[in-house]
Amino acid sequence: xxxxADLIQGTxxxxxxxxxxxxxxxxxxxxxxxxxxxDEILQVQQGSLYPALHRxxxxxxxxxxxxxxxxxxxxxxxxxxxxxxxQLAVELGQWNRLSNGIGLVLKRx
Amino acid sequence: MLWFTQLSLRLRALFQRQALDGQLNREMxxxxxxxxxxxxxxxxxxxxxxAAARRLFGPVASLRExxxxxRRTRWLEDLLQDAQFAGRSFAKSPGFTxxxxxxxxxxxxxxxxFLSAAYGILFRPLPFPQPERLIDLDDGIAGVGPVMALRxxxxxxxxxxxxxxxxxxxxxxxxxxxxxxxxxxxNLLRVLQVFPARGRWFTKSEENLGRHRYAVLxxxxxxxxxxxxxxxxxxxxxxxxxxxxxxxxxxxGFAFPSSNTELWIPIHADARNLGYMWxxxxxxxxxxxxxxxxxxxxxxxxxxxxxxxxxxxxxRMPDAWGSGAAAVPHSKQLVKDVQPKLFALTIASxxxxxxxxxxVANLLLARAIRRERxxxxxxxxxxxxxxxxxxxxxxxxVLVLFGGAxxxxxxxxxxxxxxxxxxxxxPRLAEIAADTTLVLAALGSxxxxxxxxxxxxxxxxxxxxxxxxxxxxxxxxxxxxxSLALIGxxxxxxxxxxxxxxxxxxxxxxxxxxxxxxHATNLVTARVWAGPSRCGTAEHxxxxxxxxxxxxxxxxxxxxxxxxDAAPLDQSxxxxxxxxxxxxxxxxxPAYVLWRTLATPGYFPTLGIRLxxxxxxTDADRRGTAPVIIISQxxxxxxxxxxSAIGKHIRTLSELQWRTVVGVVADVAQYxxxxxxxxxxxxxxxxxxxxxxxxxxxxxxxxxxxxxxxxVTWPVLLRQRFPDIAVTRxxxxxxIRTESVSDRRSTAWxxxxxxxxxxxxxxxGVYGVISHRAQQRTREMGIRLALGASAQQVVGMVLQESLxxxxxxxxxxxxxxxxxxRFLSSLLFGxxxxxxITLTFCPLALLMAALLAxxxxxxxAARTDPxxxxxxx
Numbered sequence: 009x010x011x012x013a014d015l016i017q018g019t020x021x022x023x024x025x026x027x028x029x030x031x032x033x034x035x036x037x038x039x040x041x042x043x044x045x046x047d048e049i050l051q052v053q054q055g056s057l058y059p060a061l062h063r064x065x066x067x068x069x070x071x072x073x074x075x076x077x078x079x080x081x082x083x084x085x086x087x088x089x090x091x092x093x094x095q096l097a098v099e100l101g102q103w104n105r106l107s108n109g110i111g112l113v114l115k116r117x
Numbered sequence: 118m119l120w121f122t123q124l125s126l127r128l129r130a131l132f133q134r135q136a137l138d139g140q141l142n143r144e145m146x147x148x149x150x151x152x153x154x155x156x157x158x159x160x161x162x163x164x165x166x167x168a169a170a171r172r173l174f175g176p177v178a179s180l181r182e183x184x185x186x187x188r189r190t191r192w193l194e195d196l197l198q199d200a201q202f203a204g205r206s207f208a209k210s211p212g213f214t215x216x217x218x219x220x221x222x223x224x225x226x227x228x229x230x231f232l233s234a235a236y237g238i239l240f241r242p243l244p245f246p247q248p249e250r251l252i253d254l255d256d257g258i259a260g261v262g263p264v265m266a267l268r269x270x271x272x273x274x275x276x277x278x279x280x281x282x283x284x285x286x287x288x289x290x291x292x293x294x295x296x297x298x299x300x301x302x303x304n305l306l307r308v309l310q311v312f313p314a315r316g317r318w319f320t321k322s323e324e325n326l327g328r329h330r331y332a333v334l335x336x337x338x339x340x341x342x343x344x345x346x347x348x349x350x351x352x353x354x355x356x357x358x359x360x361x362x363x364x365x366x367x368x369x370g371f372a373f374p375s376s377n378t379e380l381w382i383p384i385h386a387d388a389r390n391l392g393y394m395w396x397x398x399x400x401x402x403x404x405x406x407x408x409x410x411x412x413x414x415x416x417x418x419x420x421x422x423x424x425x426x427x428x429x430x431x432x433r434m435p436d437a438w439g440s441g442a443a444a445v446p447h448s449k450q451l452v453k454d455v456q457p458k459l460f461a462l463t464i465a466s467x468x469x470x471x472x473x474x475x476x477v478a479n480l481l482l483a484r485a486i487r488r489e490r491x492x493x494x495x496x497x498x499x500x501x502x503x504x505x506x507x508x509x510x511x512x513x514x515v516l517v518l519f520g521g522a523x524x525x526x527x528x529x530x531x532x533x534x535x536x537x538x539x540x541x542x543x544p545r546l547a548e549i550a551a552d553t554t555l556v557l558a559a560l561g562s563x564x565x566x567x568x569x570x571x572x573x574x575x576x577x578x579x580x581x582x583x584x585x586x587x588x589x590x591x592x593x594x595x596x597x598x599x600s601l602a603l604i605g606x607x608x609x610x611x612x613x614x615x616x617x618x619x620x621x622x623x624x625x626x627x628x629x630x631x632x633x634x635x636h637a638t639n640l641v642t643a644r645v646w647a648g649p650s651r652c653g654t655a656e657h658x659x660x661x662x663x664x665x666x667x668x669x670x671x672x673x674x675x676x677x678x679x680x681x682d683a684a685p686l687d688q689s690x691x692x693x694x695x696x697x698x699x700x701x702x703x704x705x706x707p708a709y710v711l712w713r714t715l716a717t718p719g720y721f722p723t724l725g726i727r728l729x730x731x732x733x734x735t736d737a738d739r740r741g742t743a744p745v746i747i748i749s750q751x752x753x754x755x756x757x758x759x760x761s762a763i764g765k766h767i768r769t770l771s772e773l774q775w776r777t778v779v780g781v782v783a784d785v786a787q788y789x790x791x792x793x794x795x796x797x798x799x800x801x802x803x804x805x806x807x808x809x810x811x812x813x814x815x816x817x818x819x820x821x822x823x824x825x826x827x828x829v830t831w832p833v834l835l836r837q838r839f840p841d842i843a844v845t846r847x848x849x850x851x852x853i854r855t856e857s858v859s860d861r862r863s864t865a866w867x868x869x870x871x872x873x874x875x876x877x878x879x880x881x882g883v884y885g886v887i888s889h890r891a892q893q894r895t896r897e898m899g900i901r902l903a904l905g906a907s908a909q910q911v912v913g914m915v916l917q918e919s920l921x922x923x924x925x926x927x928x929x930x931x932x933x934x935x936x937x938x939r940f941l942s943s944l945l946f947g948x949x950x951x952x953x954i955t956l957t958f959c960p961l962a963l964l965m966a967a968l969l970a971x972x973x974x975x976x977x978a979a980r981t982d983p984x985x986x987x988x989x990x
Binding site for chain 1: 119122123126127130140141143144145147148150151152173174175176177180183184186187188189
């Protein structure tokens with residue numbers, strides 16, 4: 009299992025924000041979704057998701073609500089706030105510039 | 118709005134910690150349960166699924182901590198924890214806590230109260246728009262005519278005139294009473310930029326009207342005298358028996374010239390009257406800089422304007438008149454006289470606070486020594502030193518908060534009492550109140566305090582880190598030295614306070630021993646006012662006085678009744694410019710100024726003023742007979758040193774007639790015990806019957822009634838018999854004398870109080886530290902005694918230390934007093950700021966007190982039983 013530190017700090021935030029933007033989801037679903045979407049390449053230590061979630065919540069970018077899931081268990085569902093949506097756009101932009109830049113460099117070398 | 122969301126999240130983190138923690142646990146358990154279910158679905162056993170889920174999740178406990186840290190409230194939680202801990206440990210030593218909190222409350226209470234009083238009186242902006250543009254004339258010109266001329270001529274400043282201290286008689290409900298009413302010029306409100314809350318102010322055309330005039334009420338007087346009746350506008354009140362129509366009411370809080378002012382009326386002065394230029398010298402100017410003008414501009418135009426006013430007098434004024442006039446900000450001029458006193462008191466309260474801090478620092482130091490092992494242990498267990506310092510600071514903060522709260526209560530009480538402690542004529546006294554300034558001052562002094570007494574224990578803690586943890590011996594020696602330094606400092610401050618109080622005490626003593634020249638007992642004075650119905654003419658007025666005399670002599674125990682225009686020392690100004698025979702003035706030189714008292718013949722014997730030459734007034738010196746004058750001995754000596762003054766002549770500048778000197782009497786301190794203002798050249802007395810000071814049918818005189826009875830009942834009878842006459846300010850001569858030094862007396866008492874408190878705190882500090890040290894040296898003393906040292910030698914050893922510390926402290930206190938006593942110099946009388954007696958005796962008194970405080974522990978040390986001590990360890 010890969011170490012969570014392999015994920016650049018900011019990248020984890022971006023992945024979480026992007027995952028949550030689809031609609032209210034709980035922590036476990038976020039972990040699953042990130043794993044599935046990345047075709048199991050990005051292996052996150054599941055627990056390390058939570059400090060990140062709490063940090064994003066304290067920054068006011070996401071908010072949470074405790075609700076029952078389909079299976080009847082109580083889970084904490086996260087959704088984006090308005091400033092969270094803005095933050096996602098900002099971070100997406102930054103990521104695109106970074107990856108384009110790196111791509112260009114790699115192509116020319 | 119993001120900050121709001123964040124703030125509410127932090128608050129939630131603080132106050133709903135348990136709910137949040139529960140949520141966090143549920144969230145993680147849910148995750149584990151879902152994962153476990155997934156693994157179960159893949160065919161794992163329950164135990165395997167559980168373990169795999171936990172492995173995939175990571176360390177639950179540490180992740181939970183990480184989540185909590187994300188709330189960013191840990192520092193606050195630590196702080197609260199430290200505070201709780203501090204509270205518990207203070208509760209465990211109630212004695213220490215009580216002493217520390219009370220000491221702090223004392224120091225901070227006094228300091229806070231005086232800081233906010235000084236701010237309120239000296240620095241708080243005046244309650245007028247753009248108060249910095251209000252101008253006064255220092256050493257300037259006054260009087261109706263000159264101020265009106267100034268108003269007409271000045272271009273840079275809009276000048277108005279007002280009477281700073283004027284009383285009128287108001288007839289309400291059939292009885293006469295006094296009311297503080299201020300005649301002002303119509304443009305006063307334009308200058309002050311304040312407008313009536315109801316009704317209107319007067320116009321310029323309403324100045325100098327005939328009998329029907331207008332008045333504007335203060336808010337307070339409207340509420341108190343007219344029960345806030347809005348229909349009062351248009352009503353007529355009788356002031357000095359003349360009708361005035363109430364046309365306006367000023368807003369609450371408008372207090373000009375003082376908070377006692379109940380009523381404003383337009384000035385009434387007749388420009389055709391000879392007295393117009395000279396009379397009513399009490400009309401003062403106040404101005405506002407016009408648009409775009411500066412103080413320098415106001416100053417620049419002053420001299421040319423005054424040069425043009427000088428020749429407007431019936432007799433040209435000397436060039437010296439008004440030549441020193443300076444335009445100064447009104448806010449500065451207003452408090453010019455109280456400033457040194459308030460500075461002195463505020464500095465004294467600061468010294469007291471420092472002494473209190475020194476004591477508490479010593480208490481904390483002793484506590485820190487007892488806790489040395491606790492701190493060493495905690496550091497050994499891995500606590501970072503910054504965390505320990507934080508705890509120390511938090512504990513001190515808690516102590517200061519308690520002390521500060523108690524101090525704030527004390528300060529509020531002191532502020533309430535301050536208007537009674539300070540003399541009544543202190544400007545802006547009514548504005549002092551417990552308000553935000555007070556709280557700010559309290560916070561400021563709390564901050565100073567916590568920093569001051571945290572320093573010593575902190576140094577101790579840091580030094581301790583350098584030494585091997587847990588070894589208490591070396592650092593306790595160091596602490597002791599720190600304690601000694603602290604009490605040295607306290608004693609120095611206490612010495613400074615003592616010297617300040619000593620100088621003021623000497624001043625009071627010197628004032629008390631001044632011979633005022635008046636020797637009378639059983640003499641009671643009252644101010645008596647009579648209006649036009651009784652004083653229409655001089656004859657009528659004289660008859661009224663005689664009627665009062667007869668009534669008092671016939672129906673009360675009063676044995677002698679006399680009249681004068683003022684009582685000695687009652688702080689009224691009564692100077693006239695005169696021509697003096699044999700002393701012609703060169704043109705341009707200032708006129709001679711004599712202090713004038715108008716009196717009835719019996720005035721001199723009643724007040725015990727001795728005749729030195731010639732004769733006193735008689736009943737024959739009345740209206741229509743040759744005008745006579747009596748002068749004081751000093752005046753006679755000054756103007757006619759080598760010949761008799763009897764038969765010489767003196768003339769008031771505004772009069773044509775010369776008066777003949779018929780008598781010379783002993784000197785009397787008519788103005789103040791400290792003497793006359795420097796511009797007064799002498800003292801003259803005129804016969805009251807020859808010059809009744811009637812002003813538009815009004816007269817106000819001082820009545821001197823001598824009766825053998827201690828109880829004064831005659832004013833009641835007087836009011837019953839003459840309801841249209843006002844009788845006020847009933848005082849004995851002694852009370853007048855006491856009041857005349859109330860300014861210095863209040864300063865002396867307050868400084869004395871500070872000094873006593875400072876001395877007590879300092880002495881308590883000496884006692885605490887010396888006995889602590891003696892206790893630490895018990896074993897050493899035991900050995901010394903066992904080896905043959907005498908009890909005296911042991912006492913000497915203990916005393917030696919405190920003697921050294923207090924000598925050094927007292928010496929530095931004297932040096933500090935040298936620097937600080939200049940704040941007092943304007944209040945001193947008969948002593949200099951560097952008075953040798955005070956500078957010797959105050960430090961000596963302090964030394965004695967400190968040695969006495971050290972003597973007790975020294976005695977105890979000498980009584981140590983060597984056998985017992987040696988066996989103990």
